[in-house]
Amino acid sequence: MSSINIMALVSGGGTNFQALLEAEKAGKLGPGKLALAVSDRPGAYALERAKHWGVPVYVIEPDSRLPKDERRVEHSDEICRIARENNISLIVLAGYLSILAGKIIKYFDGRIINLHPSLLPKYGGMGMYGEKVHRAVLNAGEKESGCTVHIVDEGTDTGPIILQRKVSVLPGDTPDALADRIHEQEHIAIVEATALMAERLQRQAEEQQARAQRQAETERLKQAELEQQKKEKRAELELNALEKALFDQQGEK
Numbered sequence: 001m002s003s004i005n006i007m008a009l010v011s012g013g014g015t016n017f018q019a020l021l022e023a024e025k026a027g028k029l030g031p032g033k034l035a036l037a038v039s040d041r042p043g044a045y046a047l048e049r050a051k052h053w054g055v056p057v058y059v060i061e062p063d064s065r066l067p068k069d070e071r072r073v074e075h076s077d078e079i080c081r082i083a084r085e086n087n088i089s090l091i092v093l094a095g096y097l098s099i100l101a102g103k104i105i106k107y108f109d110g111r112i113i114n115l116h117p118s119l120l121p122k123y124g125g126m127g128m129y130g131e132k133v134h135r136a137v138l139n140a141g142e143k144e145s146g147c148t149v150h151i152v153d154e155g156t157d158t159g160p161i162i163l164q165r166k167v168s169v170l171p172g173d174t175p176d177a178l179a180d181r182i183h184e185q186e187h188i189a190i191v192e193a194t195a196l197m198a199e200r201l202q203r204q205a206e207e208q209q210a211r212a213q214r215q216a217e218t219e220r221l222k223q224a225e226l227e228q229q230k231k232e233k234r235a236e237l238e239l240n241a242l243e244k245a246l247f248d249q250q251g252e253k
Contacts, residue, residue, distance in 0.1 A: 002031070002202070002205070003031055003032070003033040004030075004031045004032050004033065004089045004090055004198040004201050004202055004205075005033055005035040005036075005086065005087055005088050005089050005090070006020075006029075006032050006033060006034050006035055006036075006088070006089070006090045006091075006092055006194065006198070007035060007036040007037075007038060007079075007082075007083050007086070007088045007090070007091045007092070008020060008034060008036070008037045008038070008046075008050075008055075008092050008094050009038050009039070009040075009079070009091065009092065009093045009094065009096035009098075010037055010038070010039050010044055010046035010047070010050075010094050010095055010096060011039060011040055011041050011044055011046070011095055011096050011097040011098070012041075012044055012045070012046060012095050012097075013044075013045045013046060013095075014044065014045055014046025014047075014049045014050075014094070014095065015095075015183065015187065016094040016095050016115060016186055016187060016190045017037065017046045017049060017050070017094045017095070018046075018049050019186075019187035019188075019190060019191055020034060020092070020094065020190060020191060020194060021034060021049065021050075021053045021055070023191040023194075023195070028191055028195060029191070029194055029195050029198055030195045030198045030199045030202070031198050031199065031201075031202045032090065032194055032195060032197075032198030034053075034055050035055070035056070035086060035087075035088060036055065036056050036057070036058065036082070036083075036086055036088065037049075037050035037055050037056070037057045037058070038057070038058045038059075038060060038079060038082065039057070039058075039059050039060075040059075040060060040061055040062060040075070040096070040097065040098045041059075041061070041097075042059045042061065046094075046095070047059070058082055060075060060078050060079060060082075062074075062075040062098055063075070069101070072098070072099055072100070072101040072102070073101050073102040075098060076100045076101050076102045076103075076104045076105075077102055077103065077104065079091075079100070079104060080102075080103060080104035080107055080108070083104075083108070084107070089111060089198075089201050089205075090111050090112075090113070090194070090197055090198060090201060091104075091108055091111060091112040091113070091152075092112075092113055092190070092194055093112070093113065093114040093115065093152065094115060094190060095115070096114075097129065099156065100112065100152060101154075105152065105153065105154050110151055111197075111201065112151065112152035113149055113150065113151060113152065113162060113193055113194070113197055114149070114150055114151075114152050114157070114159075115147060115148070115149050115186055115189065115190050115193075116133075116147065116148045116149075116150065116157050117129075117130070117133050117134065117145075117147050117179070117182050117186065118133045118137065118145060118146070118147070118148065119144070119145060119146045119147075119148060119164055119166065120148040120150060120157055120161060120164075121157075121158075122137075122142075123136050123137060123145075124148075124156065124157030124158070125156050125157055125158075126156050128157070130179075131175045131176075131179065134175035134176075134178045134179050134182070135175045137169065137178065138169065138173060138174075138175060138178065142169050143168065143169055144166050144167065144168055144169055145166070145167060145169055145178060145182060146164055146165050146166035146167050146182060146185060147164065147165055147182050147185050147186045147189050148161055148163075148164045148189075149161075149162045149163055149164075149189050149190060149192075149193035150162055162193045162196060162197070163189060163192060163193050163196070164189070165185035165186075165188060165189045166185075167181045167182055167185060
């Protein structure tokens with residue numbers, strides 16, 4: 001069973017990334033293998049976690065000299081290049097603050113997942129992250145909140161939802177208190193979603209391999225049939241030539 005190579009994108013302390021590392025060690029990521037950790041911040045503690053567990057790391061800082069849209073595309077293109085060079089099948093945004101854009105979304109279509117600290121589609125979109133999300137939930141008087149793992153598309157927090165985990169909003173909750181309870185669920189959700197995606201991608205790879213084998217076998221049988229037809233045609237021509245030679249000999253007599 002071949003592994004599904006995973007690239008984790010991280011920006012901060014990396015507690016969700018740590019959950020993935022421990023899950024892989026415990027065999028809970030299925031065929032998933034954490035192959036790379038990439039950060040947009042050189043001081044991210046998640047990189048130390050990666051090094052401790054023997055996961056190769058890259059730091060790709062967005063070029064602040066560029067306009068925002070151009071900066072995002074250049075940054076994303078570099079991540080895409082590294083992912084392709086390292087045979088990455090799945091990209092997991094585990095607390096990643098930079099926004100991906102450009103060709104990486106199309107090249108890894110359906111193979112980039114993100115963890116968001118709310119029950120999407122509520123409290124998602126541009127500028128909604130961290131404490132801002134939890135404060136908005138409390139200000140709106142919501143009775144529950146939670147986290148969502150979704151496929152990344154060209155929008156912001158708009159891709160198909162893979163799974164969600166919920167928590168109750170308690171009387172007297174603060175953004176920090178709510179965030180702490182959601183963090184516990186995030187550690188579970190990111191592992192479950194990554195395992196689901198790794199298994200799905202492996203099935204797709206196996207199905208693709210099986211189709212390729214069937215096509216190759218069909219082509220082999222087709223070629224064998226053509227060779228047989230050629231062989232039979234040569235035999236027919238040789239027989240006709242022999243019959244003609246015999247006929248010519250009889251005519252000479």
